[in-house]
Amino acid sequence: MDRSAFSGPAIGLITALTLAATAATAASPFGGLFSAASKAPAAPAAPSLIPQPVSITPAQGAFVLASGAHILVPPNDPQARWIAQYLSDMLKRTRGIELKIGEENGEVTGPAIHLTRGPDAPVGDEAYRLAAAPAGVTVLAANDAGLFYGAVTLLQLATESDGHAGSIPLPALTIDDAPRYPWRGLLLDSVRHFQSPEFVKKLIDDMAVHKLNVLHWHLTDDQGWRLEIKKYPRLTEVGAWRVPAGEAALQDIDPATKKPRLYGGFYTQDQVKDIVAYAAQRHVTIVPEIDMPGHATAAIVAYPWLASTPHPPTAVPSDWGVYPNLYNPDTPTIGFLQDVLTEVIALFPSTYIHVGGDEAVKTQWSAAPTIQAQVQALGLKNDDELQSWMTGRLDAWLDAHGRRLVGWDDILKGGLTPHATVMSWQGPAGAAAAAAQDHDAILAVDPTLYLDHRQNPAPDQPPGRGSLLTLKDIDAFDPAPASLTDEQRGHILGVEGAVWTEHIRTEPRVEFMTFPRTAAIAEIGWSPPGSTETLLARMPAEMARLRDLGVNAADSAFEPLLTSDFDPKTGTVAVTLATESGQGEIRYTTDGAEPTPRSQRYDAPFAVRLPSRVRAATFAGAEPLSHAIERRFDADTVRSRDSHELKTCSGKLDLSLEDDAPVNGPRAVFLVDIQNPCWIYPGAELDGVGAIDAAVGQVPYNFVGAGLGPEVVKFRSPATPEGELEVRLDTCEGPRIAVLPLKPAAANLAVTALPPVAIAPVAGKHDLCFTFTQHALDPLWVIKTINLLPAKAQSRGLGGLFGAGPK
Ligand code: ACM
Numbered sequence: 001m002d003r004s005a006f007s008g009p010a011i012g013l014i015t016a017l018t019l020a021a022t023a024a025t026a027a028s029p030f031g032g033l034f035s036a037a038s039k040a041p042a043a044p045a046a047p048s049l050i051p052q053p054v055s056i057t058p059a060q061g062a063f064v065l066a067s068g069a070h071i072l073v074p075p076n077d078p079q080a081r082w083i084a085q086y087l088s089d090m091l092k093r094t095r096g097i098e099l100k101i102g103e104e105n106g107e108v109t110g111p112a113i114h115l116t117r118g119p120d121a122p123v124g125d126e127a128y129r130l131a132a133a134p135a136g137v138t139v140l141a142a143n144d145a146g147l148f149y150g151a152v153t154l155l156q157l158a159t160e161s162d163g164h165a166g167s168i169p170l171p172a173l174t175i176d177d178a179p180r181y182p183w184r185g186l187l188l189d190s191v192r193h194f195q196s197p198e199f200v201k202k203l204i205d206d207m208a209v210h211k212l213n214v215l216h217w218h219l220t221d222d223q224g225w226r227l228e229i230k231k232y233p234r235l236t237e238v239g240a241w242r243v244p245a246g247e248a249a250l251q252d253i254d255p256a257t258k259k260p261r262l263y264g265g266f267y268t269q270d271q272v273k274d275i276v277a278y279a280a281q282r283h284v285t286i287v288p289e290i291d292m293p294g295h296a297t298a299a300i301v302a303y304p305w306l307a308s309t310p311h312p313p314t315a316v317p318s319d320w321g322v323y324p325n326l327y328n329p330d331t332p333t334i335g336f337l338q339d340v341l342t343e344v345i346a347l348f349p350s351t352y353i354h355v356g357g358d359e360a361v362k363t364q365w366s367a368a369p370t371i372q373a374q375v376q377a378l379g380l381k382n383d384d385e386l387q388s389w390m391t392g393r394l395d396a397w398l399d400a401h402g403r404r405l406v407g408w409d410d411i412l413k414g415g416l417t418p419h420a421t422v423m424s425w426q427g428p429a430g431a432a433a434a435a436a437q438d439h440d441a442i443l444a445v446d447p448t449l450y451l452d453h454r455q456n457p458a459p460d461q462p463p464g465r466g467s468l469l470t471l472k473d474i475d476a477f478d479p480a481p482a483s484l485t486d487e488q489r490g491h492i493l494g495v496e497g498a499v500w501t502e503h504i505r506t507e508p509r510v511e512f513m514t515f516p517r518t519a520a521i522a523e524i525g526w527s528p529p530g531s532t533e534t535l536l537a538r539m540p541a542e543m544a545r546l547r548d549l550g551v552n553a554a555d556s557a558f559e560p561l562l563t564s565d566f567d568p569k570t571g572t573v574a575v576t577l578a579t580e581s582g583q584g585e586i587r588y589t590t591d592g593a594e595p596t597p598r599s600q601r602y603d604a605p606f607a608v609r610l611p612s613r614v615r616a617a618t619f620a621g622a623e624p625l626s627h628a629i630e631r632r633f634d635a636d637t638v639r640s641r642d643s644h645e646l647k648t649c650s651g652k653l654d655l656s657l658e659d660d661a662p663v664n665g666p667r668a669v670f671l672v673d674i675q676n677p678c679w680i681y682p683g684a685e686l687d688g689v690g691a692i693d694a695a696v697g698q699v700p701y702n703f704v705g706a707g708l709g710p711e712v713v714k715f716r717s718p719a720t721p722e723g724e725l726e727v728r729l730d731t732c733e734g735p736r737i738a739v740l741p742l743k744p745a746a747a748n749l750a751v752t753a754l755p756p757v758a759i760a761p762v763a764g765k766h767d768l769c770f771t772f773t774q775h776a777l778d779p780l781w782v783i784k785t786i787n788l789l790p791a792k793a794q795s796r797g798l799g800g801l802f803g804a805g806p807k
Helices: 007-025 078-095 144-157 197-208 269-281 297-302 331-347 363-367 369-377 383-400 429-436 471-475 507-514 517-526 535-548
Strands: 055-066 070-073 100-103 112-116 128-133 136-140 167-177 183-189 214-218 285-292 352-356 404-408 421-424 441-443 464-468 492-499 561-567 572-578 585-589 606-609 612-620 629-633 640-642 654-658 669-673 678-685 689-699 724-729 736-741 752-758 765-773 780-790
Touching: 055 128, 070 078, 078 100, 078 112, 078 144, 078 535, 112 144, 128 144, 136 144, 144 167, 183 197, 183 517, 197 214, 197 269, 197 507, 214 492, 269 285, 269 331, 285 331, 331 352, 331 383, 352 383, 363 369, 363 383, 369 383, 383 404, 421 429, 429 441, 471 517, 471 535, 492 507, 492 517, 507 517, 517 535, 561 629, 561 678, 572 585, 572 612, 606 612, 669 689, 669 780, 678 780, 689 724, 689 736, 736 752, 765 780
Parallel strands: 070 100, 070 112, 112 136, 183 214, 183 492, 214 285, 285 352, 352 404, 404 421, 421 441, 441 492
Antiparallel strands: 055 167, 128 136, 128 167, 464 654, 561 572, 572 606, 585 612, 612 629, 640 780, 654 669, 678 765, 689 752, 689 780, 724 736, 724 765
């Protein structure tokens, strides 16, 4: 196989991209983090396939794919016929091309797509060869998975641009391909927020077209139990339902019960069987996770005898974080867990069954005399060893039933059980430690593979963990670092992206956070090391493909990021545009027109006079890469900043947090550090400023665990019962230049525009520090917008404070 078939053009492309990034960094307002996308993207010389195949050998000519062409399968081969039908359905759905399916019986003689098996097929469970020539396309594989992945590659070749097409020329080439790792996973957290069975199936579809093959389904946790277990009906009758956090949910009374409306849901066993079968057809294995001994509150609320404490909680909680509620390691509870696993293994044919094991803080075990007596009686050193002992019971049980236990890397602490596979989330060290002990490992590391992080700093991003995680960050991740020996590398089963959903409330947002970053996860899981550098150049085709598939993919890598600098002396605003990835060309208008591929190309910061309206979007040639952003500048708004355009004072635990109100309809999103709620408006131009106003919200402080809560988060004392927003000059210890009382906002659970307060004249540029005074932590006051008003300005009210809402 010739891995260097495209090395010439590819190196040229990388050089071009590097040069573009270097040139742009100097002008970047984001301190070199983001690049002005002023360079036309070089079209990749090879097809834009994701994940990048092992080798692509180009040839002359093209196979013209058009309606009426045949897909031919071996006679009496129902699996090949299923794959042919899948390919045909997907091509019809995405490109409007209708193919016919037939058997290789000599009747069809013209150009066709052949799905074939044979002794000369490439070796490997998932390997395939795809050869396209003017006379036909052949996908050759030894087994079903390889044939399926060959069909997926063919589908990708046909969907490099979007929209319906009469015919599509597929370039003549030969692709030889096989995955780097057998485990290419995605974790879906269906506990913190619930997704419908239909959505889970769509996600499986979208995983399959990226050659991802493991859906790690997080089905149980503190905040919910989502899997029907026939022997223990209260797990879902009680454990699947909670009152969401915050006052807004408490006021949302369900007329049927006269109590606050419950949030939740669960999957019936029939639904699970349907989803598992659907996934299996697409070569996706579902690995269920039943978390233990921690992250168990919902089950303990349903069956209090599972608890390790005499006073277990009585309602399924809605706070995020780490709870102390652990299953009791006694015989009845282990019997319960084995009963649950009995039903789990009947539903999920996966060899691997995930039993969690993470974040099991042992305060309840330490405080329980019976449990401490158990530690003594078993001759164990400590509670971590007790966790390992408990995991060991389940490891042996799973082994006896022909399955294998997977646990988070926390299970290393008390000693690995004999058959455990380790899923490393606390950095790659856990995987290395497991491999050194001759155990297999999967990398699902936080933050690099945790897809609940924001993708860019724009105010219109949906909520998520505050620190950014970009395509490039994932692409740069090496699952098998040089520190491992070759033998240890052999223990790395693969990689997994984790879609934790504390902050991902809706299904469209799950898609937004999952795609296109999943393309990078697919790439590090499938493609040969060192072959992924062109990922960004392949993204325009990926984005077109995702549009065709109806995926609400994030355009965050390409969205224009606007920063502005107002000069009161000239009355002009310097506007800087950049994108997170540096890909594509930013085009903009200042006359209110929608930006098009023919609009003015952004090359360098430009100035506009007040009032002005700047609109900008990013393109790859004629193809849109982003939605259009818009910013209006006038005397009243030119110095407005959304919380996402401010800096948090210490950036310890930044969240882009969604409001709890209104219960229905769009909610504001605030950037806030939940350990230190304090914001800086850097370099605020104060010349001519006569007043400050702010839009503020109040959110539930629903976070538990170490480093959180009233012992950690401190406030200055309020002067009025409702508290105040205080503004200080230069530093957070500097002179207080304004105090905005919160009384007008106290009764509003959503966002309130506080009336402006006058400030004494200050010349020049200064940092401003914003903090709230409050007596108690909950609810937490947060900033939506800060606005510096010209002298004698009136309040603007709320209008225009919300940007385009999150998707
Ligand atoms: C985890 O993030 N606690 C696995």
